[in-house]
Amino acid sequence: MAENQKRILEMLSEKKITVEEAEKLLSLTGREDDKGDTTAERVTEQKRKAKYLRVVVEPGPDSQGVHPERVNIRVPVSLIRAGMKFAALIPPQAADEIQEALKDKGVKFDLRNIKDSDIEELIAALGDLEVDVDSGHEKVHVYTE
């Protein structure tokens, strides 16, 4: 936003715009600052408010067979959120074994102490998830919308 303001002041100094016009433009950029309503921020906000996790598998150009397989899966993020709460119900013995296995792989994650804020953070991070795999036989696309 400082870039826009700088440009406005440069135009004013070069007398390309009047003082009143500069004031109007500065107030508009100031309002954009407050709302945070730029295109890039809107896109980021939409990504962060992802509603569905999509998995799409389509046949690639090298796919063989008369009937190639097509897969289209849409999972609501709210279902992921609800499912994560089952982690608190894992029996202690099983939870310990899972924790040990995760620790061996270098993942320090306490399954029994998952908080709502952790789940929200994970879901917010899902908004940036995009996986594209093209193996020739098939194309796999995992994304959120």
Place this chain on the structure above:
Amino acid sequence: MNSPPVTMRLILPRQGKRGINLWLPLFIIVPVVAVIAFALFLLLLPLMLIAVVILWRFGWVKLLILSFPAVIGCLSALRGLKVDVNQGRERVLISFS
């Protein structure tokens, strides 16, 4: 919490027979099933209380009771779930809307 799904669409292939193609109005089925389940619950309540008292120390009853809200939450969040697998003329579709 999202509003629960109102309809369910199910398409399943069957070997050598005509496939299953169902459209289920959950907004009718679920209340009817809930009423029947509640009636059965009231009927079997004395037996269930005895079973709870006996099995409490094994921990499974506590797990079942605590998992009930999580199961209800999952079922309510099913709205929008769609699994669609197509291979030629065979199609598997499970969709909640």
